[in-house]
Amino acid sequence: FIEALSKEVHPKWNIRFLIAEPGAIKSTAFNRNILAERKIHSAYSDPECPTNRTREWLAKPNLEEDFTPVDEMARTLLEAVGKEQIPLRLPLGQDCWEAIYKDFSEGVETLKECRTLSEEPSMRAEI
Numbered sequence: 001f002i003e004a005l006s007k008e009v010h011p012k013w014n015i016r017f018l019i020a021e022p023g024a025i026k027s028t029a030f031n032r033n034i035l036a037e038r039k040i041h042s043a044y045s046d047p048e049c050p051t052n053r054t055r056e057w058l059a060k061p062n063l064e065e066d067f068t069p070v071d072e073m074a075r076t077l078l079e080a081v082g083k084e085q086i087p088l089r090l091p092l093g094q095d096c097w098e099a100i101y102k103d104f105s106e107g108v109e110t111l112k113e114c115r116t117l118s119e120e121p122s123m124r125a126e127i
Helices: 002-008 028-035 050-058 070-081 094-113 115-126
Strands: 019-022 089-092
Touching: 019 070, 019 094, 070 089, 089 094, 094 115
Parallel strands: 019 089
Antiparallel strands: none
């Protein structure tokens, strides 16, 4: 929604958009909530389910040692919005940057792989 809106707003209005995408944050409240005992729906019983793999990862002792402190994320976010030019998307934290970069890279490869199929409707319209 924000990305679409950012393309529709006239530049003269000087409205800037930023999609902050925080990675893992050192926040005990967040992790307590994530790890709270809950009844798991039977659809998630497979240990290979991504949700269960994430739960397993979050349950590791001392997990937060590598997480980014919340005050550092906030400081970086404030710094970003204070700049003349701000990015539309701002991954916050090395883990988030790497995950988004991987997703975008895989997305570009997928786009390349489906180019012929994607262009078919246009090619048929020209005939």
